[in-house]
Amino acid sequence: MSEPQNRVDNELAVELRNLNKWYGEFHVLKNINLQVKKGERIVICGPSGSGKSTMIRCINRLEEHQQGEIIVNGRHLTEDVKQIESVRKDVGMVFQHFNLFPHLTVLENCVLAPIWVKKVPRKEAEATAMKYLERVKIPEQAKKYPGQLSGGQQQRVAIARSLCMNPDVMLFDEPTSALDPEMIKEVLDVMIELAREGMTMLCVTHEMGFAKTVADRVIFMDSGQIIEENEPHAFFNNPEHERTKLFLSQILNH
Amino acid sequence: MKYETQKALPPPASTIGVLGWMRKHLFKGPGSSIATLVLGYLAVIWLWPLIDWAFISADWLGTTRQDCSGDGACWVFINQRLDQFLYGFYPEAETWRLDLSFVILMACIGWLVIPRLPAKGPMAVFTLVIFPFIAFVLLSGGFFGLEPVDTHKWGGLSLTLVLAVVGIVAALPFGVLLALGRRSHMPIVRSLSVIYIEIWRGVPLITVLFMASVMLPLFFPEGMDFDKLLRALIGITMFQSAYMAEVVRGGLQAIPRGQYEAADALGLGYWQKMVMIILPQALKLMIPGIVNTFIALFKDTSLVLIIGLFDLLAIMQAAANDPNWIGFATEGYVFVALVFWVFCFSMSRYSQHLEKRLHTGHGAR
Numbered sequence: 346m347s348e349p350q351n352r353v354d355n356e357l358a359v360e361l362r363n364l365n366k367w368y369g370e371f372h373v374l375k376n377i378n379l380q381v382k383k384g385e386r387i388v389i390c391g392p393s394g395s396g397k398s399t400m401i402r403c404i405n406r407l408e409e410h411q412q413g414e415i416i417v418n419g420r421h422l423t424e425d426v427k428q429i430e431s432v433r434k435d436v437g438m439v440f441q442h443f444n445l446f447p448h449l450t451v452l453e454n455c456v457l458a459p460i461w462v463k464k465v466p467r468k469e470a471e472a473t474a475m476k477y478l479e480r481v482k483i484p485e486q487a488k489k490y491p492g493q494l495s496g497g498q499q500q501r502v503a504i505a506r507s508l509c510m511n512p513d514v515m516l517f518d519e520p521t522s523a524l525d526p527e528m529i530k531e532v533l534d535v536m537i538e539l540a541r542e543g544m545t546m547l548c549v550t551h552e553m554g555f556a557k558t559v560a561d562r563v564i565f566m567d568s569g570q571i572i573e574e575n576e577p578h579a580f581f582n583n584p585e586h587e588r589t590k591l592f593l594s595q596i597l598n599h
Numbered sequence: 600m601k602y603e604t605q606k607a608l609p610p611p612a613s614t615i616g617v618l619g620w621m622r623k624h625l626f627k628g629p630g631s632s633i634a635t636l637v638l639g640y641l642a643v644i645w646l647w648p649l650i651d652w653a654f655i656s657a658d659w660l661g662t663t664r665q666d667c668s669g670d671g672a673c674w675v676f677i678n679q680r681l682d683q684f685l686y687g688f689y690p691e692a693e694t695w696r697l698d699l700s701f702v703i704l705m706a707c708i709g710w711l712v713i714p715r716l717p718a719k720g721p722m723a724v725f726t727l728v729i730f731p732f733i734a735f736v737l738l739s740g741g742f743f744g745l746e747p748v749d750t751h752k753w754g755g756l757s758l759t760l761v762l763a764v765v766g767i768v769a770a771l772p773f774g775v776l777l778a779l780g781r782r783s784h785m786p787i788v789r790s791l792s793v794i795y796i797e798i799w800r801g802v803p804l805i806t807v808l809f810m811a812s813v814m815l816p817l818f819f820p821e822g823m824d825f826d827k828l829l830r831a832l833i834g835i836t837m838f839q840s841a842y843m844a845e846v847v848r849g850g851l852q853a854i855p856r857g858q859y860e861a862a863d864a865l866g867l868g869y870w871q872k873m874v875m876i877i878l879p880q881a882l883k884l885m886i887p888g889i890v891n892t893f894i895a896l897f898k899d900t901s902l903v904l905i906i907g908l909f910d911l912l913a914i915m916q917a918a919a920n921d922p923n924w925i926g927f928a929t930e931g932y933v934f935v936a937l938v939f940w941v942f943c944f945s946m947s948r949y950s951q952h953l954e955k956r957l958h959t960g961h962g963a964r
């Protein structure tokens with residue numbers, strides 16, 4: 346539909362330009378502008394209902410936007426189904442509730458999309474899957490069903506499943522907030538390792554320790570807008586806006 | 600505080616076993632005991648004549664009506680006509696083909712029903728896709744040196760089973776497509792599916808059969824006569840797929856949105872997502888619903904009588920009108936009712952059992 350009017354920057358993995366979205370009458374995302382460079386790690390935080398999930402779900406078109414442009418790896422996201430599918434190939438996503446396929450084994454969960462979407466031969470797909478399962482430290486669970494694993498293990502499988510598609514960008518939507526405290530660390534460790542290897546990441550999370558360790562930039566959202574955006578040290582030590590200060594005091598004191 | 604792990608003790612004897620059960624449910628206090636005795640007495644008084652008629656004074660052996668005393672039921676009639684009730688007018692030398700098809704079908708179903716057996720997926724595909732061809736070849740013949748048997752010779756319980764099984768198996772894929780259509784984002788596809796489903800669900804099967812038999816031929820070129828049974832099967836399938844669509848829709852709705860989203864996020868296309876992720880999970884949830892519609896259809900098949908097909912009920916009625924056996928229709932109806940009941944009851948028990956299993960999550964995979 347919309348022709349690329351402006352030039353596309355090759356250095357950018359994801360770009361949002363004047364993004365606006367409504368749910369019916371409700372204006373969820375208001376004029377969002379965001380540029381994510383290749384290899385950059387971004388943490389997004391903000392109060393509940395501020396539109397964090399909605400924003401990152403627009404990037405792989407789980408949600409439609411009504412105005413503005415979304416450019417992923419140089420490709421404009423429009424209604425074109427082929428384009429959407431090709432963007433989804435390059436963008437992995439990890440959900441709060443894991444969303445593993447319960448009727449398939451861990452290994453089958455991991456090889457399904459590579460085989461059917463990327464047409465990778467099964468042998469090769471299985472080898473890749475085992476490699477990533479080893480990286481998230483659960484190769485011995487490959488033959489089990491998701492229901493037989495703990496929450497933390499399931500989330501690590503979900504990460505491995507996304508990695509099997511060899512994505513350029515990874516989106517995380519509160520990956521640890523459905524987990525018991527003792528499992529949070531095992532998932533964060535995997536994510537930190539991933540970040541260190543140079544994966545482009547957009548991560549909605551309230552794990553401020555994670556943000557401090559790996560983020561290049563922290564973004565604070567409130568009522569559908571990006572209020573503040575800064576590198577982690579400055580963001581946590583001298584936030585500019587009152588709203589950010591209030592949010593940080595709530596989250597760090599509890 | 601100090602504590603020791605305590606041993607688990609068996610429950611007191613008065614709460615378990617037959618006696619325990621009876622004490623708890625039948626003789627709990629004087630009121631309950633009196634009620635039990637009175638109702639038990641009434642039940643015996645009431646049921647006694649029936650038991651007497653069906654078993655004690657009944658005649659079982661013989662060849663003609665003269666062998667029946669007339670005091671109780673004359674099961675000789677059923678005995679003598681059993682072949683006809685089971686096979687219709689199918690040539691006697693060929694009835695092994697019906698038996699074989701039935702045995703294969705039961706083996707397939709048994710395999711699918713017993714949780715311990717492996718390879719449920721391939722077995723289901725075999726039952727739904729390959730078995731129909733085997734059964735078709737066996738039943739109608741004309742291949743591999745099997746003598747062709749015209750469909751107007753089919754009848755009895757085997758015809759009832761053919762109608763019901765074909766009705767369900769053929770309706771399943773159409774039902775799935777209609778259900779997907781009804782949930783589609785494309786307005787035209789959605790409207791067409793809704794219209795189809797609502798029209799067929801709003802008409803009684805008897806009209807459908809009548810239309811299939813009378814109206815369907817009008818749409819075909821002059822002189823092209825096609826099989827009465829086939830017409831009935833088409834009618835039943837179209838009718839049944841509307842019901843199936845609603846069962847499937849229920850199953851699809853029970854799948855959490857996260858499953859659709861995960862499949863989308865991985866870049867799977869619509870059909871890949873449906874066939875590999877959503878339907879396999881939904882189908883499992885749909886089994887009780889499918890069994891229930893199957894029970895309804897199984898009983899409804901006796902309506903084919905009005906278009907001149909002889910299912911179990913119709914063939915029994917015809918036999919009861921035979922001058923040699925006039926006056927024994929009651930035995931016939933009891934027998935037919937019993938056969939229907941045995942089939943429907945076992946299916947309904949299975950479906951209840953499944954619901955329980957799915958409910959407690961043991962069937963999660």
Ligand SMILES: Nc1ncnc2c1ncn2[C@@H]1O[C@H](COP(=O)(O)OP(=O)(O)OP(=O)(O)O)[C@@H](O)[C@H]1O
Nearest residue numbers: 368369371373391392393394395396397398399400
């Ligand atoms: N499908 C929908 N239809 C209508 N409103 C929606 C829908 N999904 C989300 N919303 C609304 O949009 C707003 C933003 O939701 P979103 O899920 O993006 O918030 P969030 O920042 O991720 O919050 P949380 O921290 O609770 O996950 C909320 O007010 C929510 O009620």
Ligand SMILES: [Mg+2]
Nearest residue numbers: 397398399519
């Ligand atoms: Mg959210």
